[in-house]
Amino acid sequence: MTIEDNPGFNTKKEILHQPSVWLKTYELISKNAVNIQKFLNDVFSKDVDIILTGAGSSAFIGEAVRGVLLNRKGLITRPVSTTEIVTHPEHYLTSEKRTLLISFARSGNSPESIAAVDIVNKYCCESYHIIITCNSEGKLYKDSNDGNSLKVLLPEETNDISLAMTSSFTSMMLAFILIAKIDSLPEEKSSVDVLCGWISYLLDSYQDKIRELARIDFKRAVFLGSGPLVGTARESHLKLQELTDGYVICKFDSFLGFRHGPKAVINKDTLIVYLMSDDAHAQQYEYDLIRQVNGGNKGMAQVLISRKPVHIEGFYPDLEVSYSTNDKLLDIEYLCIAHVVFAQVLGYYKSLDLGLNPDQPSVSGAISRVVEGVIIYEYNV
Numbered sequence: 001m002t003i004e005d006n007p008g009f010n011t012k013k014e015i016l017h018q019p020s021v022w023l024k025t026y027e028l029i030s031k032n033a034v035n036i037q038k039f040l041n042d043v044f045s046k047d048v049d050i051i052l053t054g055a056g057s058s059a060f061i062g063e064a065v066r067g068v069l070l071n072r073k074g075l076i077t078r079p080v081s082t083t084e085i086v087t088h089p090e091h092y093l094t095s096e097k098r099t100l101l102i103s104f105a106r107s108g109n110s111p112e113s114i115a116a117v118d119i120v121n122k123y124c125c126e127s128y129h130i131i132i133t134c135n136s137e138g139k140l141y142k143d144s145n146d147g148n149s150l151k152v153l154l155p156e157e158t159n160d161i162s163l164a165m166t167s168s169f170t171s172m173m174l175a176f177i178l179i180a181k182i183d184s185l186p187e188e189k190s191s192v193d194v195l196c197g198w199i200s201y202l203l204d205s206y207q208d209k210i211r212e213l214a215r216i217d218f219k220r221a222v223f224l225g226s227g228p229l230v231g232t233a234r235e236s237h238l239k240l241q242e243l244t245d246g247y248v249i250c251k252f253d254s255f256l257g258f259r260h261g262p263k264a265v266i267n268k269d270t271l272i273v274y275l276m277s278d279d280a281h282a283q284q285y286e287y288d289l290i291r292q293v294n295g296g297n298k299g300m301a302q303v304l305i306s307r308k309p310v311h312i313e314g315f316y317p318d319l320e321v322s323y324s325t326n327d328k329l330l331d332i333e334y335l336c337i338a339h340v341v342f343a344q345v346l347g348y349y350k351s352l353d354l355g356l357n358p359d360q361p362s363v364s365g366a367i368s369r370v371v372e373g374v375i376i377y378e379y380n381v
Contacts, residue, residue, distance in 0.1 A: 007352065007356075007357040007358065007359065008348060008351065008352060008357060008358035008359055009359065010160070010161040010162045010359045011162040011164065011166065011243075011348050011351075011358040011359050012348060012358070014157075014160045014161070014162055014166045014167045015166050015167070015203075015341070015344050015345060015348060016203060017157060017167060018166070018167045018170055018171070018199060018341065019195075019196035019197075019199050019200050020157075020196075021155055021157050021158055021167050021171055022170070022171060022174055022192060022195065022196055022337075023192065023193075023196060024155040024157070025154055025155060025158070025171045025174050025175055025178070026174070026178060026188070026189060026192045028152075028154065028155060028175075029152075029175060029178040029179060029182070029185065030185055030186075030189075032152070033182055033185055035150070036150065036152075036179055036182050037182050037183065039130075039150040040179075040182065043098075043100050043128045044073070044075065046098050047097065047098065048075075048097070048098045048099065048100050048128075049078075049093075049094060049097050049098065049099045049100070049124075050069065050075060050076070050077040050078070050099075050100045050102065051077070051078050051079075051080050051085075051092065051093075051099065051100070051101050051102065051120075052065070052066060052077055052078065052079045052080070052102050052104070052176075053079070053080055053081060053082050053085060053101060053102065053103050053104070053113075053116055054081065054082060054103060054104035054105060054113065055081055055082045055083050055110050055112050055113060056165075056238070057106075057165040057169050057235055057238060057239075058104040058105055058106065058113075058165070058169075058172070059079065059081035059082070059083075059104075060169075060231050060232075060234045060235040060238070061104045061169065061172055061173045061176065061231070061235075062077070062079030062080075062081075062102075062104070062231070063079045063228075063230065063231030063234060064173065064228045064229070064230075064231030064232050064235075064333070064336040065173060065176055065177060065180075065228065065231075065333050065336065066078070066079050066228070066231075067227075067228060067333075068176070068177055068180040068181070068331075068333050069180045071331075072180055072181055073180075077102075078092075079231075080092045081112075082103075082110070082112035082113050082115070082116040083112050085112075085115075085116045085119060085120070086112045086115050086116055086119065086376065086379075089119050089120075089123050089379060093119070093120060093123045093124055094124065095123055095124060095125055096125060097124070097125070097126075098124070098125070098126040098127075098128070099120055099124040099126070099127050099128070100127075100128045100129070100130065101116065101117065101120045101127065101128070101129050101130075102129075102130040102132070102176065103116065103117065103129065103130070103131050103132065103133075103140065104132050104133075104172045104173075104176070105131070105132070105133045105134075105135075105138065105140050106133070106134045106135065106158075106159065106160060106165055106168040106169075106172075107133075107134070107135045107138050107159075108131070108133045108134075108135045108138020108139055108140030108141045108142075109135070109138050109139050109140070110374075111374040111375075111376050112374060112376075113140050114139055114140055114143070114376075115376045117129060117140065117144070119379055121145075122379075127148060128148050128149070128150075129144060129145075129148060129149040129150070130149070130150045130152065130179070131144050131149055131150070131151045131152065132152045132154070132172050132175050132176060132179075133151075133152070133153060133154070133172075134153075134154045134156075134158040134159035134160070134168045134171070134172070135159050136153055141153060152175055152179070154168075154171050154172065154175060155171070158171040158172070161359070162358065162359045162360075163242065163359065163360055163361060163362065164239055164242045164243050164344075164347065164358070164361070166239075166344045169235060169340065170337050170340065170341070173333075173336065173337055174192070174195075174337060177333050177334075177337075178192075190328075191330050191331070191334055194324075194327050194328065194330060194334075195330070195334050195337060195338060197323075197324070197327070198307070198323035198324060198327070198338050199323075199338060199341050201323055201324070202321060202323060202338075202341060202342070202345075203341075203345070206319075206321050206342075206345075207345060209319055209321075210319070210321075210342070210345045210346050210349060211349045213271075213301065213303065213318070213319055213346065213349075214346055214349035214350040214352075214353050215353055216271070216300065216301055217269075218248065218269055218270060218271040218300045218301060219247070219248060219249065219269040219270075220248065220249050220250070220251070220265060220266075220267065220269050220270040220271065221237065221240055221248050221249075221250045221251070221270065221271040221272075221273065222237075222250070222251045222252070222253070222258075222262075222265060222266070222270060222271070222272050222273065222299075223236040223237045223240075223250070223251070223252045223273045223275060223343065224252070224253055224254065224255050224258055224272070224273065224274055224275060224286075224289070225252075225254065225255070225275040225277075225339070226254055226255050226256075226277045226279075226282040226285065226286060227254075227277065227279075227282060227332065228332050228333060228336050229275045229277055229332070229335065229336060229339060230252070230253070230254045231336060232275055232335075232336045232337075232339045232340050233252040233253070233254075233275055234252045235340050235343070236250075236252065236273065236275070236339070236340055236342070236343035237250035237251060237252040237343075238250070239340070239343045239344055239347045240343050240346060240347040240350065242347070242361065242362075243347030243348060243350065243351040243356075243358055243361050244347065244350050244351055244354055244356070244361065245351075245354075245356055245361045245362055245363055245364075247354055248271075248350065251265050255274075255282075255285050255286045255289040256285050256289070258289060259289065259292070263293070266293070266297045266298075266299045267297070267299070268299070268300060269299075269300055270299035270300055271299065271300055271301050271302075271303070272293065272298075272299050272301070272302045272303070273302075273303045273305065273342070273343070274286065274290060274302070274303065274304045274305065274317075275305050275339045276304060276305060276306035276307075276310055277332060277335065278307055278329055278330075278332065278335060279332065287312050290304075290312055290315055291312065291314070291315065294314065294315055301318040301319075302317045302318055303317055303318060303319045303320070303321070303342075304317040304319075304320045304321070305321045305322075305339050305342050306320070306321070306322050306323075307322065307323050307324060307327070307329075307330075307335065307338075308322055308323075308324060308325050309322045309325065310322070321342055323338065
């Protein structure tokens, strides 16, 4: 048996190579900066409805980065999954306004991803597309009309072989962030370098501790974040649930939203993961929720993920992961990338602990790398 035959070989490789792939993603965007800038200038020359879309993990990218263009250019973006556009386009699209659909797709072969592009082209009076994908052979990439589309093909290594998206997810997110900041791209290089340093440190320093955490027999897990980090919490919950084939039932929420009923999920079998922001205002709410949880049912174990060490009086997490004590404060979208890596590593080791193959954890075949069984029905505009 070769090393490639070891259970989870590809998943581990795809998690570990993320910092190097992010540097390649930056270089790719930088190399194509002139064309990207021209495309955006043309599209943004008129009022435009901007939709971030994808299915599953790819849809969660939009939930995390929806505010980047607003903060940079004053442009509002809406995350709407392809699965919603395909069934109810009239609730998300306007026929009277220029529309830019930004599609995230690892394979580019999901039926809904292809159908969403077709529907937008038919439904909207003027449509444009940015295709961010990892697969040059995907139908979405190959069939897109170059006349109204900007196609961004990420480095080959981002096209994860494994069922669960890891480097594809984070690299597509980074690509969008860099595209949104294209007019100041050279200044973003230092942020990408810091991000790579954070995760190299996490992978070097915390893997053994995360492996030990995975051996705890938790059967539920909750991931909590604030603002854009709710999108990361959602991806984190899916990653652990996918990689354990549903043995661990996972939830996600915001710190404030968790109080409004979902907190009932905590029991003696629950792992709670706090994805901390760097924003002092938001942290007040995060700290309050942590104090409240620790004043009652604390679950089986608690984990705190943060850029720098956090001290909350009377709170002693079972594991605290912090990336640095002295790096500069980065925009929250970089935290959205960084914080998801913990769930990837935890899911990988929990999958192994359960006797599964992280590359193909679905024993029954209920889930697959590219969704199967979806029939696309004609939509009459």
